[in-house]
Amino acid sequence: MSNETANVVEHLAEHSNEERLETTCCIAGGGPAGMMLGLLLARAGVDVLVLEKHGDFLRDFRGDTIHPSTMEVLHELGLLEEFLKRPHQKVQQFQVQVGGRKITLADFSRLPLRCPFIAFMPQWDFLNFLEEHARRLSAFHLKMQAEVTDLIEEDGRIVGAHARTPAGELEIRAALTIGADGRHSTVRQRAGLVVEDIGAPIDVLWMRISRGPDDPGQLQGRFDRGRALVMVDRGEYWQCGYLIRKGGFDEIKERGIAWFREDLVAIAPFLRNRVAEIAGWDQIKLLSAVVDRLQDWSRPGLLCIGDAAHAMSPVGGVGINLAIQDAVAAANLLAAPLREGGVAPEELEKVQERRELPTRVTQGLQVFLHKHFLYPVLATSSRASVPWFMELIPRLPVVRRLPARVIGVGVRAEHVQVS
Numbered sequence: 375m376s377n378e379t380a381n382v383v384e385h386l387a388e389h390s391n392e393e394r395l396e397t398t399c400c401i402a403g404g405g406p407a408g409m410m411l412g413l414l415l416a417r418a419g420v421d422v423l424v425l426e427k428h429g430d431f432l433r434d435f436r437g438d439t440i441h442p443s444t445m446e447v448l449h450e451l452g453l454l455e456e457f458l459k460r461p462h463q464k465v466q467q468f469q470v471q472v473g474g475r476k477i478t479l480a481d482f483s484r485l486p487l488r489c490p491f492i493a494f495m496p497q498w499d500f501l502n503f504l505e506e507h508a509r510r511l512s513a514f515h516l517k518m519q520a521e522v523t524d525l526i527e528e529d530g531r532i533v534g535a536h537a538r539t540p541a542g543e544l545e546i547r548a549a550l551t552i553g554a555d556g557r558h559s560t561v562r563q564r565a566g567l568v569v570e571d572i573g574a575p576i577d578v579l580w581m582r583i584s585r586g587p588d589d590p591g592q593l594q595g596r597f598d599r600g601r602a603l604v605m606v607d608r609g610e611y612w613q614c615g616y617l618i619r620k621g622g623f624d625e626i627k628e629r630g631i632a633w634f635r636e637d638l639v640a641i642a643p644f645l646r647n648r649v650a651e652i653a654g655w656d657q658i659k660l661l662s663a664v665v666d667r668l669q670d671w672s673r674p675g676l677l678c679i680g681d682a683a684h685a686m687s688p689v690g691g692v693g694i695n696l697a698i699q700d701a702v703a704a705a706n707l708l709a710a711p712l713r714e715g716g717v718a719p720e721e722l723e724k725v726q727e728r729r730e731l732p733t734r735v736t737q738g739l740q741v742f743l744h745k746h747f748l749y750p751v752l753a754t755s756s757r758a759s760v761p762w763f764m765e766l767i768p769r770l771p772v773v774r775r776l777p778a779r780v781i782g783v784g785v786r787a788e789h790v791q792v793s
Contacts, residue, residue, distance in 0.1 A: 406681030
């Protein structure tokens with residue numbers, strides 16, 4: 375038996391007991407992009423199947439920022455009032471302390487929107503909220519513990535996907551397959567889409583430390599003497615992101631947990647009586663920062679959105695916002711042709727045309743901050759000084775409004791046009 379014949383036999387044997395499903399749109403990934411797109415398409419009458427590889431949405435230290443533009447989308451869907459009843463923290467300002475100086479980097483309260491603030495809500499609560507409303511639509515279907523492992527291609531067109539479930543293999547045939555499966559996307563890898571690695575010189579160590587009654591409030595960043603710490607007020611605790619140079623976690627661990635706790639105290643002295651809560655490295659989650667984007671977001675029958683199309687740095691917490699905006703744009707452009715049975719390649723390309731400029735501008739700003747602020751702070755033990763572009767923020771009203779606009783709204787806000 376030739377190798378080619380053996381491979382065919384092996385493939386047939388592997389997939390011979392598959393369950394087979396058909397849908398109009400198959401979405402790989404139940405994160406913010408996938409769940410929002412599933413909700414919007416189902417609301418427009420498009421049959422949708424979302425595949426999520428985990429058994430629930432409960433994973434710690436995922437992006438928890440719900441931006442003003444996302445809350446505008448929820449308002450347009452008639453869901454904002456109910457959303458705001460869910461537990462969340464409101465942040466109207468982002469303050470940074472660089473060396474010995476404090477600067478209000480972004481003031482969201484001046485945004486001319488219904489919700490001029492960032493809402494911090496655990497991502498699993500936000501996803502559960504979207505799921506709860508999506509499941510009320512007969513066209514929406516969600517399958518948990520279903521991990522997409524491969525794509526189905528016929529005559530140069532993607533016509534579905536294979537997934538692995540606890541019950542066995544699953545074959546899904548679909549007019550359109552969406553890759554919304556994150557920065558390590560299986561879909562984009564199996565589709566052979568070319569990734570441009572822009573690079574990020576930082577990683578982030580996430581952890582929790584309890585919050586004291588006299589602690590400073592709101593969202594804040596502290597940068598000085600080779601250290602950078604972002605702290606998010608989550609009510610009873612701080613969600614802390616300690617920025618380090620790319621690949622530097624092993625070196626930090628070699629120095630020991632006691633040294634690391636003292637490093638936290640050096641940048642945020644008010645934590646001294648609580649840093650012992652970090653008892654070991656198992657309480658710290660490493661996020662390896664990635665900034666990349668696809669050259670082409672689509673192939674016939676397939677489209678990538680969110681982190682699968684463009685992984686963002688954690689700077690500004692804007693990744694979720696861009697993912698939601700991608701989903702809204704995709705639904706606006708593709709719902710009608712999907713209702714008619716399929717989408718042409720040029721219709722998929724319109725999504726990239728619509729969303730590529732916001733992606734490039736946002737990533738460009740992130741890379742600028744990496745190069746001209748974060749990396750210089752992390753690369754020296756000297757006292758940090760405020761960079762020139764931050765000096766302009768409190769002095770010029772036009773510049774003062776820009777960070778809040780970029781972080782809270784984005785470069786091009788999308789609005790729901792499908793129903």
